[in-house]
Amino acid sequence: MIGTIGNKYFVTEKNVNFAIKNMALLKTSKSMYIMYFLWLYLSSWDYKHYEFNAISGSIQKFLSLDAMRNIPVPFNYDIAVAFNKQVSNICRCITNLKEENIQLIKQRNELLPLLMNGQAVLNSDLAVSYIIYKDVNIRIMKENIIQAIVAKMQRDLDCRQMAQLKAVLTSELHNVEIIEKEECVYQQTQENEQFLNSFISAKKIEGCSDKTLAYYRNTIERLLVTLSMAICHITTSDIRTYLSDYQEEHQSSKVTIDNMRRIFSSFFAWLEDEDYIAKSPVRRIHKVKTDSLVKEVLSDEQLEQLRDSCTNKRDLAIIDFLSSTGIRVGELVKLNREDIDFHERQCVVFGKGNKERVVYFNARTKLHLQQYLNGRTDDNPALFVSLHSPHTRLTISGVEVRIRKLGHTLSMPKVHPHKFRRTLATMAIDKGMPIEQVQRLLGHVRIDTTLHYAIVNQNNVKLAHKKYLG
């Protein structure tokens, strides 16, 4: 068996053709008669209890060689052999199913590009995932034809005439069954891809980042592959069903589903604007109402605990800088040494929306930052770099992981860079700083964004109630 902690795989091949790295767990047996016994034991709660206590590594968990050598196996050879015999059929089934799953995933990965290129199509009955490849395929599509005709006539008819046309078509085709040939499906799939590419190009011209474009493409592609029909035939019901199924399958939150709805809305609204479709099917799908939760901030004691737990000058300087300036982590990692004005205790940050602003830091931050910079031996212009060579610029995830780790050592859950920003804003408002100045400090264009922070601290309400009404 091999795998990182928590993931155990049963390997039956005699010749294992992969590397055993230092972050893997290996347990073997020369006897085939007890292999299932060992496999199931390593999945048992008894073993997991041992694993939990013997685990090493703060970032990536693993077991040392000594810990593996000392795994306590309640072993009696005869009982193990008898057990193995009893469960061998079940274990073989499990192994076969896992192998079948791997094959299906492989098949899916091969077919996805073919589906997108129109070289393969899905039939309309996705419930059984039946795939027809280079073979005859038919699809009943009366409603889709009616919609396509109405869409093409929209320029020549007014609303009343359009409604009448749709009613006549529906009535006349009541007892008619329309069958679509496979070649049309090929064409439609290719058209879908062209529409998607055009949409992505349009968004790129509008200035969307590559990451946003990739997210858009991925989300829309999944919808088109799953529905496997021409874009002009997709109905509100299709999208509703897709969103509902996706939420159930992935156990996604309302926010995720609403994000997807927004992307579909943007895509179909663009198709509508470009006269590719008559009306966006997403128009009738309303915003998914999401829960509004109160965000936590760090207390003074927690901030001091975090400072005390720092084991190097860099981390201390980062925490002081974040808590003193309230800048975003994305802004922090972009800073260079030359951006800091120690005399005025200020610096210029390049913030969200490509806007520059000046932020200020306190005397303690100045001292800790100077101590950190004076101790640096590298010539990297970045303000914060990795501790070890080659001392590259710290990334967002690097700062996140570091701060989260400090929080874990103090049993302080959910400590992340943005919490310092929220804490600073809340403290400033608590201490009576004018909201307009907090707005400037945080770099908000609109003051209602700053007001989100003003309602965070329930103590404000309590104190105000005591002052004015109590």
Added chain:
DNA sequence: GTCGTGACAGCCACATCTGC
């Protein structure tokens, strides 16, 4: 005030690199 949308933060699993 609400909605739509772009950008980015948060989180997780895993990979890679480095020093001891």
Added chain:
DNA sequence: GCAGATGTGGCTGTCACGAC
């Protein structure tokens, strides 16, 4: 070989801002 530090990528969730 061990253990920590940091990076990468994918997905989910939140923030921010302009438009209506």
